[in-house]
Amino acid sequence: MRYVASFIAAAVYFHLALGPAKAIGDTEVKNCAIAIADSVEASNISNVCGVPPELLAAIVEEFKQTREELQRSNQDLREMAEDRKASVERLKQTLDLTNGQVRAAFEILGETNVPSEQLSSKLVEIAQKFKLLQSIAAAEPGDTPEITDLKQQVEAATKAGELDKADSLLSTIDEKQSQAEDNLAVNRAKTLANRGDLALGRLRYKDAAKHFASAAATLPPDDAYVAQRREYLRQEASAFGQQGEEYGDTAALQRAIELNESLLQTTSRSGSPLEWAGTENALGLALLALGVREGGKERLELAGAAFRAALEERTRVRVPIDWATTQTNLGIALWAIGERDNGTANLEEAIAAFHAALEERTKQREPIGWALTQINLGNALRTLGLRESETSRLKDAVTAYQAALEELTRKRSPLDWAKVQLNLGLALWAIGDRESDAAHLEQSIAAFNGALEEWTRERLPIKWAAAQSSLGNALWSLGALEPGTERLEKAAAAYRAALQELTRDRVPIDWATTQNNLGGTLLALSEKETDLSHIKDAITAFRTAQEVWTRKRAPLKWAMAQNNLGSALTSLGRHDTDKASLEEAVAVLHAALEELTRERVPIEWARAQNNLGLALMRLGMLESGTPRLDEAIAAFHAALEEWTRERVPLNWASAHGNLANALGKLAARAAGPERVKHWEAAIVSLRNSQQINTRELQPQAWAFMQNSIGYSLVLIGEQEDEVARFEQAIPILREALAVQLQLQEARSAAATSDSLCHALLGTGSRMKDRGALLEARQLCESAKQVITAAGDSAAETSDNLARIADALKALP
Known part of the structure; x- marks a missing residue:
């Protein structure tokens, strides 16, 4: 018989999740016309005052190497290379710091090993604290002459950037104040809080939390100090939150949650509505950070509830900017929930929240904040678009990312520009893959290659690997449209490169994603080269991915890997005439369809139906009778209910080709008029397929x-x-x-x-x-x-x- 070769549906691939964007705290700092510190939700701004991140990194390294030579607070910066000296001078003047404070700032960055993409935001965070610290040694009523003198020494040490000395002097003041009577307790609490501020400036969040806790405990128990005690406890909770988010410290996040919950019990909503709302927002931030790190949705849903509660008092009329900030945080929480559930309601709400935030965070008023919210909006639209049959949401995501690039230029913020390029590439790839459109796929490849120019392996190994994996996806999709194997071979090379950094121990979810995608590419190669080793390697890769993508932990991803595995087993059974592989393929695909329901994921349900039809058809060819062939034809017809020509033309054509093949084989076993009916139906399907395969x-x-x-x-x-x-x-x-x-x-x-x-x-x-x-x-x-x-x-x-x-x- 000479019927058209079976069209195996391409294995399902995934992009690496970049994680929810950073939520927004209540402190907003502006320097060099860039929103920074806690006001940055989508990423950390990576270019401050015109100084690119690689130059900041070089300055940090040089300060680390020459620390002893630069120990004297007012030493000239002549040791620095001329280009770096100019950059340091520009930073010093713009951030209003002394030579010693600049030196101390870079030493702090070097000691804490801040990632290069966060150097600039952390530099400004430290600079902000230095400005606050310049007033921490102000004399208080009741200070003795000795303590007043010590405070003056603290002020001088702070301005000189001698932070160890400043902390030691504050410790001495604390000891002397602790020896005094209760009437000095307020001053001692202030000194402890000053130590907390100093620790924050050095990015020592645990130390800061300890000092703020001590400050709260030191205040007299009088009602007059209730508000001040709450403030110190709020600062303690904030420090624990920063420790947890920036260092992956789960215990610190749990402590931040406990403190904020306790503060809500002691803060009167009617008496201090905005303070109460700020505490709800802070609670939401801690729950969100912990929920992103954990599996499940419980913490994320609690975070969403906290942000909704905050919005009851943070109304747009009363505090428009805080309202927009909390709307953004709510959107991020809803997006994170939507990433983990099977529906679309949370994603729809997230999109609405981001649109609301953009009503106040306008391009004219806050250009960088506007751009970052556009990124969040694009991410939510892209996630939703991947679950829908149409591509309108994906195209809206492209529009949002392109808008963000109007402000986040490569010159201004190269690492953030690269992040947007990656997200833009993912949206373009999804459109190109869905519509079988080579132009969109070429654009996505260009975007991924652009991201890789800034996200180098040396600078950002994990992000480099994520971009390599995404590049592999686009090359795979484009390779499926072309007759040769060059693009597919490049895709496999990109995935293997990514796996050098995306190890199972380091990032198990991303490792599983890349294993799955590598398996899909190898399977596609096997169809063009008839190479059994590619098929067997693909089967191994899909099974390996399922070691992390378990049905309990990630049911949809497990099911899609199961679908891919069934497709690979069918290919092996076809080439080896192996009935056992085909029977296993049928069982595997039936299991996949228990999770890939038509209501939940219609396009993937159709893909699994098509692959089930192929396995049944091949099995039917090895058996007598027609039951398996009848089941195969029913599966192909089911696939065509969702794989329409308008939605997914290439898949529609493939399913018609497969249906024609099965009808031809059924005709061979029929008799009389039934044979002619099946052959004529096969001709109709073949002509349909030729409408796309011209x-x-x-x-x-x-x-x-x-x-x-x-x-x-x-x-x-x-x-x-x-x-x-x-x-x-x-x-x-x-x-x-x-x-x-x-x-x-x-x-x-x-x-x-x-x-x-x-x-x-x-x-x-x-x-x-x-x-x-x-x-x-x-x-x-x-x-x-x-x-x-x-x-x-x-x-x-x-x-x-x-x-x-x-x-x-x-x-x-």
Whole structure:
């Protein structure tokens, strides 16, 4: 039989999740016209005062290496290279710091090993604290002359950047104040809080929390100090929150949650509504940070509830900027929940929240904040778009990312520009993959390559690997549209490069994602190269991914990997004629469909139905009877209910090709009119597939299907003993043969020559046409040589030659 080759649906691939954007605290700092510190939600601004991150990193390293030489607070910066000296001077003047404070700031950055993409935001955070610290040594009523003198020394040490000395002096003041009576307790509490501020300036969040806790405990128990005690406890909770978020300290986040919950019990909503709302927002931030780190949705849902509560008092009329800030935080929490559930309601709400925030965070009022909110909006739209059949949401995401790039330029913020490029590439890739559009896929590849120019392996190894994995996705999709294997080979190389950094121990979820995608690419390569080693490696990769993507932990991803595994097992069973592999494939795909329901993920449900149809068809070919073939045809029809031409044209064409194949095999086992009905239905499906696989765009596939159509007509002619069917088949087969000869596809041309030989035999023998029979003999003889040379059976061709000989003998 010469029916169109089965179209295996491409394995499902995933992009690496970048994680929810950073939520916004209540402190907003502006320097060099860039929103920084806690006001940055989508990323840390990586270019401050015109100084790029790589130069900041170099300055930090140089300060680390020359620390002893720069120990004196007012030493000139002449040791620095001229270009770095100019940069340091610009920072010093813009941030209003002394030489010593600049030195101390860079030493802090070096000691804490801040990632390069966070250097600038942390530098400004430290600078802000230095400004606050300049007033911490102010004299208080009741201070003794000795303590006043010590405070003056603290002020001098702080301005000189001698932070160890300043902390030591504050400790001395604390000891002396602790020896005094209760009337000095307030001053001592203030000193402890000053130590907390100093620790924050040094990014020592645990120390800061301890000092703020001590300050709260030191205040007299009088009602007059209730508000001040709450403030110190709020600062303690904030310090624990920063420790937890920036250092992955779960215990610190849990403590921040406990403190904020306690503060809510002691803060009167009616008496201090905005303070109460600020505490709810802080509680939400801590819950969000912990929820992102943990599995499940409980913490994230509690975070969402806290942000909603805050919005009851933080109204747009009362505090518009805080209202927008909390709307953004709510959007981030809803997006994080939406990433983990199967529905779309949370994602829809997240999009609404980001749109609301943009009503106040306008481009004119707050350009960087506006851009970062556009990124959050784009992320939510992209996540939602991946779950829908249409591409309108994905296109809206592209618009949002492109808007963000108007402010987050490569010159201003290269690392943030790279992040937006990656997100933009993911949205473009999803559109290109969904619509089988090479132009969008080429654009996505360009975006990923752009991100990789800034996200180098040396600078940001994990993000470099994430971009490599995303590049692999786009190359895989484009490779599926092209006849060769170059793009697929590049995709496999990109995934393998990514796995050098995305190890299971370091990032298990991303490791599983990349293993799955590598398996899909290898499976696609096996279809073009008929290489069993690729199939077996793909099976291993899919099973490996499921070690992390368990059904309990990640049911949808488990099911999609299961779908991929079923597809690979079908390929192995087809090439090895291995019934056990095919039976396992059927079982695996049925299990996948328990999670990939039509209501939840219609496109992936259709993909699993198509793959199930392929496994059943192959299994039916190894068995007698038609039950498996009937089931296969039903599965293909089911797939076509969601794989429509309008939504996913390439998949629609593939499913029709597969349906035609199954109908042809069913016809071979039927009898009488049923056979003709199945062949005619197969012809309809083949012509449908040719509407996408056109002669101009896919000449190889088009010619193969053209041969299948012609051969179906030949078989119908044999069944009906109708010359018209043979005459209809002949021009169709001649067209197919002409294309195959032009493409120099000898084996395919031999198959079509055999089909044309059979058609000419049908007319020649019935019409007593010697010319037709002689042409038929020539075609079959040349076809037999090629088929035999390829090691295939030429029994049917030999039978045609024998029939031609008999027909020629019967001529007068």
